[in-house]
Amino acid sequence: MADENIPNGKNGKVGLVDRVKEDIQALKVDIPAKAKEQIEGLKDPTKTQVYTSIFRHKHDDTPRNRALGVLSNVFLHLHPAKINRDAVRYSYTWGMGGITFFLFIILTYTGVLLMFYYHPSKVQAFRDVLYLEHDVPFGKILRNMHRWAAHLMVIGVWLHMFRVFLTGSYKKPREFNWNIGVLLLVFTLLLSFTGYLLPDDQLGFWAVTVGTNMARATPLLGHEGPFGSMLGMTPYNDVRFGLLGGSIVDANALLRSYIWHCIGIPIVASILMIVHFWRVRKDGGISGPAPVMLEAEADKPRRGPKAAGE
């Protein structure tokens, strides 16, 4: 049939070639239009779906957005939206709690990187440190940063405790959080101490030997401590043996030190930190700078029914 040769195709339908032609025509119009739209859209990236899915509020400088910037961010939402205007005074806070936490983050970061190059075994450990110092790119600065951040963290914790004491911030209602803080202080020292052995050099070895030798003398539980031998304590079953995994500082002590240092204590300390920060908020935020209280007001509560005269 003649119809079959008509380019428009059979049965009056449009042929493939014409469809392509039509699409090309449409393409010339559609794509520039879309491209224009796209470029227009890129001028304001904050309206894109990707952006709005990540940041769930606008960025205009309004009080509402300032608050949302803190509250809708998982990392910042430990802060309240607003704080007392004096509470940001550095001369009052010293910022040592925050700095300590920041150093903990640095230590976690550098520590994880160090773990890639370190084997906690008697044969490898010291060589790994030498390898880090001399062959690993940036290995030396990595180890240095870990070491000095650890020392700074100890100093930071002490100064934080000092400030909290001097401002009486452990007083009601923050008694419990002070206790969490004391535990965190102890765990900071233990973190540093367990890390001391890991290079497996003379410095760490003798420091840990001196440190753990004291455990021999634990009353009741150490073989040289008061009443220890009466309870059947020997160098092979006392508390020091449990700490070192042996009667001398050796391979097991290195492994135990490593696991406490990298896993055990960081987990416990992290949990305590969560409680510590949470309680700061729950106990009414940072303690001050509070209005001074006079001697005559000492035994009257400032707020609540008693202060109102009931």
Next chain:
Amino acid sequence: MDWRQLWEICSAPDNVPIVGLIPLLAFYIYLAWRQAHANDQLIEQLEGDAALAKTHHRKTWPFKPGWQKEVHVWPFLLRIEFLAAIIVTIILMVWSITLNAPLEEPANPNLTMNPAKAPWYFLGLQEMLVYFDPWIAGVVMPTMIIIGLMVIPYIDTNPLGSGYYTWKQRKFSIGTFLFGFIILWIAMIIIGTFIRGPGWQWFWPGQTWDHNRLIYEVNRDLPDIFGITSNMAKALFGAVVVGGYYLLGGFLVYSLFRRYMGKDFKRMSLLQFGITQFLLLSMVALPLKMALRLLWHIKYVWITPWFNV
């Protein structure tokens, strides 16, 4: 004066934090003292003028009517945190570039380091080993320090001075803490780091560490001075001396509290006061024992077959 020796001790990488800690502490004590002084002056002014106390702003920082009482965390707090993070990072970077972490020879149990020192933050405890047996210095004392710190909020019944620096309202608690932190903890660390040399002997700063130095020192026990020889009598004598110290000391603490801190004493329960007495006397026992040892060469006060104090 051996400057080289002094430099070697001060520049040992792990001693640098303590060298840095000293001016840092001095600065922060000054900062706290300055604010405490300003607050104390304000308190004095307001105590003397009841009418003013009702209206006056209770802080040393200015506040004018119409000012917002609160500020947004974003940006007023976060910018400080951000700056602090950057500054700490820069300090850490510079420190890490300029000073290498120490690395000695491989661990060798057959070659004892002399002096063998604990990490610097534990040197206070190691210094205590000179004056006390390890079960006290290494176990009982650290435990008591931790417990003592933890009970502070529960035995300090003074409601004043919460949330601001002050000296006059909290003389006793701040004085005690400064004594414990600065004298007993930091000063002991400084002694352990800078003064103690080979054989844990006392070397003044600048004195050469002589590994062959011998000290002819005869330490006696307190019962020996009184001519007590039998073990039973020594044990009894020590118990009386130590018990007497706590009893008489406890009475002294009581009479001082009653006289000079009447209000605090009134607020305290028997348990609170008893714990305060015990912790305070145990804390003071450390420098007393140090004095006995350093000045009169007395080693033990209480000698029993099981333990010595």
